[in-house]
Amino acid sequence: MALTASALAARTPDTRDRYVDLLRVASLGTVVLGHWLMAAVGADGAVGNLLAVVPALQPLTWVLQIMPVFFFVGGFAHALSYRSRPVYAVFLRTRLQRLLRPTMVFIAVWTAAALTVQLAGADTGPTGVALRLVAQPLWFIGIYLAMVALTPPLLKLHERYGWGAFCALVAAAAGVDALRFAAGVPYVEFLNFAFVWLAVHQLGFLRADDRIRRPSALAVTGLAGAAALVALGPYPLSMVGMPGEKVSNMSPPTLALLCHALWLIGAVELLRGPGSRLARRPAVWRAVVAANGIAMTAFLWHLTAMLGVYGAMLALDVPLPAPASAAWWAQVPLRLTAAAALTALLVAAFRRFEIPAAASGARSGAGAPAAGADGRSRPDHASPLAAPPRPSASPAPRRPGPATGSSPSAALGITLCLLGVLGLSMTGFGGLLEGRSAVLIAVDVTAPAAIAMALGGWLLVERAGRG
Template structure:
């Protein structure tokens, strides 16, 4: 997931000790992309005095065009591909690679799930799951879809990296071609369920671009950006694709869930754009003060991402608890309060990150442990269980926990307890397989 960041003196020491060969721009992109996602979520939340949570982009449809700049998850997945390529080449054994990549992902995620699971149980036992509290129980787990997709990328890095090393751009083209075929079958022929294949084709194609960057094979970023922007524009203007690059409530077609060819084109233009900025971006990241902040931020990035919706809902919950009347979303008063709400959300997120950041730090290896003979099959089973558990929980949420509320995950009904059990078992399997045996 990037730098093993710590705060204070240790962060300064780590920043000062960074080798000159490290691609600091990649770390800057990782932090910046997650920061934009958090900011976007805070801006889109349209909370009213009755505790309901709407979407600002639905209230003001004209703002949907800003998602072409603020929907930057493709940049994070692109950076992930770059990092995974380097990590796997330095640690080729599958189980050891998985454990090393997932420690800073699954440990803070499972702590987040445990805390919110306990809160949900207490809230529902007290019968207090109405209004904003009930919305929170459903909403806070939704960003876990990103964790699930990222788990799939980590799991599939070894075979996809081999395809990249053999075919280069051809491997990317095959994945992009799969996305095209899926959308043709979906929109031209109405084939049911085929759209869900694009969760793999679209996001893995973006991830594959990270492999290409790792080997210096993105030589015409301007053409990539222009081609992606033109493609997305034409698809939205002439095809069945919506303008928004994030999901909208009640829409028949979403570019995000499942992902579409338009979202892939959007990803291409973003990747091309950040690559065009690589020179000035690298010089900016090389500044001592900037790099120190990047190191600190990388050390808490996943924790902050997991808890940022909790912080946002905490701000609104506090306002409602003190009977503060919230202005109508998108009104002049609402816009005037945006800086204050974001500042309050940032402070609360920082406090939550400070409380839970220790779970994001990599665990020290066991004395005498070796990855010789480590269990690749056990690791593969573990990451599969974790992936389905996290995705299932992102869909079902913690609302209706006592009533056995379920959601459909690939034709299977999943409840929150079952999803948590799968994620926990998967994490433990990956940890066990990756430790190897004592020598």
């Protein structure tokens, strides 16, 4: 039986790094709030971006583009998790259960809804826009899948070269931008989906081994680097994607975004002391535990809720003021409250598909210390978005060994899954019967093919992990 958030909070081991859990919740919460605020829907149902309407707000993205912090926390958790269960197929399944189950339910529900809407001939106008936009958060899932898949080899590089492995990824990202902007090499920019985000992930490995000892230097270097690149290079000011821009710092990621990530991670590490004390307060920790238990479900459905609010306003002829006008700003608290309430209803309906935290901890052995590269024990963080598991007697030591024969199936499964999820984030759920396509790393992929790859890959990962 799943424990309540209060019971889980009370049973949290003292060895757990609660600040990491606080960062996970805060980063996802900031992303959700940012998406709700950036949506600028007009009276005709057209969806715009507030940052494009009011360019003076774009410097706020240097603080609010917080996704690098989540990937940094992911690297920390993956390092500890793999060291406690160094069998590839088992590691994949353990890390991805809380991530993929709610994701596959989200895909299945929206696929059924999109087919119903299309068969009824109602997939045009604002409805068609909604079918495309609701899939956008899946890009984050795809990137996270790649990080999980590549954890074992990159962790070995980290343990051998330390900061050198991180610097190599930074150099590779800089080289890609040089080839892209100076030499005009086509398609090379897509490599930075790997180099930039894996460099951020690598910082999480360094954090797991307490090797980020001068966070102020990291923050200053990152902030100065990002400012210089934006001032002198072809990089835009906004650290999130903007409609119609020729160059985006996000898609694909750029060296400027990597510098931004360094500044953010340095900043949150500077706040580690007070942040840790805050997370140890009982009321705060209970809130963090409760939020972690529903984080993936809330993240997946928050755009659905936001678009549902706007759809209801259009259907009921509620006036939609011009974006960024005084009336629009006055309406913001009401829209946010409605979006939060609808998200809560969706979470209540779908949270059952997130594996209960207690069960997740029991399966993964979380809460038991995992040995770091320096030989000291580290608290394991069970699943990417899980609440902390209950403490238990330390399990028998796991004997590290080579990957089992199911590892090739697991590798194939996660590859199919991440390609499918990334492809679906680009195509959306519209035009399923026509096989609407989008370009994924220079290859056309259709929405039906993306859905099939995502579901098939998930089943392979599940089967390989059980074996």
